[in-house]
Amino acid sequence: MLHKTSPSTGIGSAAVTGLYDATTGSIAYVAADPATAKCALIDPVLDFDPAAARTRTTHADALLDLVHAQDLEVQWILDTHPHADHISAASYLKGKTGAQTAIGARVPDIAALWRKFYNMPDAFDVTADYDHLFAECDSFRIGDLPVRVLLSAGHTLASISYVVGGDAAFVHDTLMQPDAGTARADFPGGSSDALYSSIHDILALPGDTRLFIGHDYGTKTRESPAWEATVAQQKAHNIHVGGGTTRGDFIALRDARDATLSLPDRMLAALQMNLRAGRAPAPEDDGNSYLKIPLNRF
Template sequence: MKFSRTSRSNGAGSPDVTGFYDDDSGSIQYLVSDPDTRKAALIDVVLSFNPESAATNTDSVDKILRFADHAGLEIDWILDTHPHADHLMASSLLKDRLKKPNGIGEKILEIADLWRDYYNLPDAFDPKADFDHLFSDGDTFEIGSLPVRVMLSPGHTLGSITYIVGDDAAFVHDTFMQPDVGTARADFPGGTAADLYESLQSLLELPDNTRLFVGHDYGTDYRKQPNWESTVAEQRKHNLHIGGGTAKDDYIKQREARDKTLALPDRMLHVLQMNLCAGQLPDPEDDGNRYLKIPMNRF
């Protein structure tokens, strides 16, 4: 993990947010906390995975938990925004370690239906058993004294959700990228550029000063350092793909053209069969080892 950065609370009703950058996947993992109660939640934490050796390690998890402990934070929630295609989620591991509930959007049930076919595993995946909370659009809960609202924001996947924490922080996953990059891809099974456009527009209806925390950044030719925070106002004005009011048809055309040039994430076929189980590794077989099933020539 290259580095972390904290965005401090702006006052009452505003959380502290620390982002932890994962080098291998360009993912940002979040620790969001209530400054008043010291209660916290983890969002989109990575279980490190090497697709070449199919080996896992907990380096990223361990670093984040040490940070939280040093800061005097009590983690009450383990949250994910969607079943990730580019990293292995740490939800199950964190649930076992912390004895705290985990959650994801309820439409993971529909995503699981899609991927049972791709993997030819008709009896696989039981998100109701592996996640304590399957959130619906508009659901609410609390992190300490801070209210959290769940917002369905599909497009990248059909079941992606945004967590809006307090008055001024939204964890927008793979919708927006940084303004100088644009928006996320929408070509995975169940995703569509049309849905993503509508999700982006809904996020732009949040107050201008809302801090938007994205799911990924890789830097650019001109900006070498990864970054992951912007505001609604900045995205509305400067976003490379929709800033200034791009029409829906124009957005769909450019998004679909761009997506046709992108390769699949190198971890996707490995990790989705685990992420649909909250990141659990397959059960050991009779030789004590664990095995994945990879579909060939389907993509």
């Protein structure tokens, strides 16, 4: 399973290992404080076969193998938002490590939207499944490394970014790699206008800040996945927002692009679990869990 480490650049800088999931193009991260050997797992993936509706823990277990190989202690399991294209392994990894879980403070607003789509008025108590709901400007630590939370709405209304130490930020589905552009903003509660603002909040970070993204699918000219670029590289070369793209031009480009995209094939299954931190619905009287799929709603 492909992984790469971006080493710490010195005191106050995280060592970051990204683990690529080829099936969904997702990258999960181990963000570690070298001084204390404490780490956070960010956007971990639970494998899901949509044809068979079967979950596996291969990717999450590989993430734990990386933790053990580096002799780290997991302090946090952090999601940036409820993902539409993969299932979070937060609940599984909490059971394995005992670490605290967290997601954004506005995720209950997403839960309210999806209760209506699924006609499940009593579902998705986000506060019961996550230990912390982080709001804009909240702060915490990974070991001795300070972490600051940015609200990064647009892809979803509740997306957050984690700015770790002095030179790393985990910006999920806002920016892609510079040669791929930006993420879609057409899911319920999404907004290309809000996405533009969030991107520029991120690009206001120091130019040498390493930005770690949530997905990469390659491009027509690049087959190998990549997931790290600096703020300076994004500002200069991002094909959607680099070089001073105006808000109006970005909105027009993003909305036109989004109009051509189909739903991710895991979305209607994934959100039911991701609004529970990746936990399956409670078993029914036969001992099995079931997902509910709305017909003709999308």
